Amino acid sequence: MTQAREIVLDVRGKLCPAPILELAQLIALQEVGTVIVVHSDDAAIAFDLPAWCQSTGHRLLKLKQQGNEHLGRVRKMHDRAL
Amino acid sequence: MISGGLDSSLAVRLILQQGIEVVAVNFSTGFCLTDYQRRVARKGQDPKKLRNQALRLGAETDIPVKIIDISQEYLDVLKYPRYGYGKNVNPCVDCRIMMMSKAREFMQEIGASFVFTGEVLGQRPKSQHRRTLALIERESGLEGRLLRPLSAKLLPPTVVEREGLVDRERLLAFHGRSRRPQERLAKEFELTEYPQPAGGCCYLTDPNYARRVFDLFDHGMKAQASHEDLLLCKLGRHFRISENAKVIVGRFEEENAFLRNFGLTRPSLEAVDHVGPLTLVDGEIDEEVLTRAARITARYCDGHAEPRVRIRLTEGQNVRTLEVAPLRPEEAEAWLLR
Numbered sequence: 558m559t560q561a562r563e564i565v566l567d568v569r570g571k572l573c574p575a576p577i578l579e580l581a582q583l584i585a586l587q588e589v590g591t592v593i594v595v596h597s598d599d600a601a602i603a604f605d606l607p608a609w610c611q612s613t614g615h616r617l618l619k620l621k622q623q624g625n626e627h628l629g630r631v632r633k634m635h636d637r638a639l
Numbered sequence: 640m641i642s643g644g645l646d647s648s649l650a651v652r653l654i655l656q657q658g659i660e661v662v663a664v665n666f667s668t669g670f671c672l673t674d675y676q677r678r679v680a681r682k683g684q685d686p687k688k689l690r691n692q693a694l695r696l697g698a699e700t701d702i703p704v705k706i707i708d709i710s711q712e713y714l715d716v717l718k719y720p721r722y723g724y725g726k727n728v729n730p731c732v733d734c735r736i737m738m739m740s741k742a743r744e745f746m747q748e749i750g751a752s753f754v755f756t757g758e759v760l761g762q763r764p765k766s767q768h769r770r771t772l773a774l775i776e777r778e779s780g781l782e783g784r785l786l787r788p789l790s791a792k793l794l795p796p797t798v799v800e801r802e803g804l805v806d807r808e809r810l811l812a813f814h815g816r817s818r819r820p821q822e823r824l825a826k827e828f829e830l831t832e833y834p835q836p837a838g839g840c841c842y843l844t845d846p847n848y849a850r851r852v853f854d855l856f857d858h859g860m861k862a863q864a865s866h867e868d869l870l871l872c873k874l875g876r877h878f879r880i881s882e883n884a885k886v887i888v889g890r891f892e893e894e895n896a897f898l899r900n901f902g903l904t905r906p907s908l909e910a911v912d913h914v915g916p917l918t919l920v921d922g923e924i925d926e927e928v929l930t931r932a933a934r935i936t937a938r939y940c941d942g943h944a945e946p947r948v949r950i951r952l953t954e955g956q957n958v959r960t961l962e963v964a965p966l967r968p969e970e971a972e973a974w975l976l977r
Contacts, residue, residue: 572677573691574667574706581706600686601677605694612663612697612704638749639662639703 561632562588567596569626576602577609584615584633592618595629602627613639640664640742641704642840643692645821645833646757646789651700652828653788654755657806661702664745665693666738669710669866670717672840675873679893692834707741710866717843717869718861722774727849729841731766732775739779746784753784753799760790761815769794789813789821842873847977851877854976858883858922867901871921874898876939878974880931884922885976888939902953908936911949911960915940924954930963935974937965 566583568576576597584593595606603620606629610617614637618630641647641663654661667674677689697704716737720730742754758767766775772794776785783798791800791810800807813820825833834840842848851872855864858879871887874894878886889895895917899907906929908918918936920928929952937948943965950961 572674573689574708577691577694578667578706578708599677600680600684601689601691604687604690608691608694608698609704612694612702614703639705 561590561592563592563594565594565596569596569598571597572599573601573605577605580606580609580631581613584631585638587633589633589636591633593631593633595627595631597627597629598625599627600625602629606631640666640738640754640756641693641696642757643694643696643834644757644840645818645825645830646759646762647693648696648699648757648830648833649821649824649828650755650757650788651696651702653810654805655700655702657809659805661700662749662751663693663697663702663704664742665691665704665706666741667706667708667710668713668734668841669870670713670841670843672842675842675870678870679874679891679897681891681893695832705745707745709737709741713737714864714866714869718856718864724849725765725844727844727846728852729765729843729849731763732771735766735775736778739775739781739785743779743781743784752804753786753797754781755786755788757789758787759813759815759821760787760793786810848873851976854879854885858885868921871901871919875916875919877976878935878971879976880935880974881922881928884920884924884928886932886935886974887919887921888935889916889918903955906932906952906954908932908950908952908961910936910940910942911951913940913942913948915942930961931966931974933961933963934966935971937963938968938971940965 566580568579576599580595606620607617610631615634616632618632620629651661673689693704716730716733720733722732725731746754761767776782786797786799787794788810790813791807792812793814796807799805875890876888880886889898898917898919901919906920906924916939918932920932933950936950942948947962948965950963952959952961
């Protein structure tokens with residue numbers, strides 16, 4: 558079994574909607590199955606990232622907070638534009 | 640097109656109820672109150688209140704949400720609105736035309752049949768009158784394809800209603816500023832979580848903010864004002880201390896921290912021996928301007944009753960100390976932009 562490709566998206570210092578916009582742009586360029594590791598210090602990402610995944614159908618594998626930072630892992634589930 | 644407020648939440652559900660596939664689009668102008676609140680979030684503030692409401696609505700209703708950043712193009716709309724401003728610096732008609740035009744482009748891109756919004760006839764003084772709604776529809780190129788489900792029965796039937804794609808009988812006739820019909824419908828849909836006031840988060844309608852922006856425009860900055868300049872108008876206390884310079888004084892810790900980010904491009908000042916604000920100087924700088932800025936900084940620090948206060952001035956890599964008398968309250972009042 559091959560390991561899924563992982564790409565880091567560091568959006569620390571950026572506030573909504575920038576992290577979600579950058580995630581959407583990046584994930585669109587990847588193959589299905591790729592995991593995007595999102596680093597963010599926007600407190601609201603704890604709500605925005607699960608909501609974005611829910612509405613777009615990509616899978617939120619993990620979301621954890623370390624101090625002021627949040628680390629999210631999102632797997633690309635499809636090739637639809639939205 | 641959704642904001643995620645109560646009206647768009649209801650409009651989305653009304654359309655979904657008819658079995659119609661919905662894709663949401665949300666525009667980011669950079670002038671949403673939540674954008675500002677995120678930047679200067681106070682310690683202990685509930686992050687849930689800072690969430691993106693459009694994404695929340697998308698998740699609740701299982702519809703995809705496309706967020707489009709229009710903040711750069713929006714500057715021109717803000718500076719040169721063809722249809723003028725509302726009561727403050729809100730170019731609501733031009734704003735709606737721009738957003739609807741972008742929504743039309745998105746509609747065409749994804750092959751959708753129509754655009755709908757949560758607008759309510761007569762709810763907002765500038766942009767939701769019958770004639771204005773028609774104007775916006777025409778100017779955005781959406782004639783016949785722009786549906787307002789909450790007020791549809793009071794408006795001419797759209798193409799999608801006439802063709803039967805949308806059942807007009809199941810749309811509503813909300814009108815005016817009262818929120819009660821929306822609240823009743825929210826209960827029917829068992830909605831408990833939606834922002835208050837619904838969707839009305841644009842701070843261009845704030846009178847204090849508008850005075851500061853117009854002051855900037857009136858002092859030769861209209862053409863060159865950037866998003867950064869306009870964001871600074873939202874932060875701190877502002878003092879017009881000369882024709883070409885003004886001072887911005889942080890009001891609380893988080894605002895000071897955020898203003899510090901702008902200290903790389905503007906002189907900044909802080910009291911050396913006392914707790915106090917971070918002050919930025921914006922515009923043309925000379926010694927007179929810097930001395931005035933230092934006196935204002937002294938006025939708002941804990942040493943304001945002292946005869947002399949030491950103020951640290953940072954200009955790029957250069958740091959020096961000025962010793963000044965705190966500005967008297969009546970002097971500060973004269974320069975304060977309210």
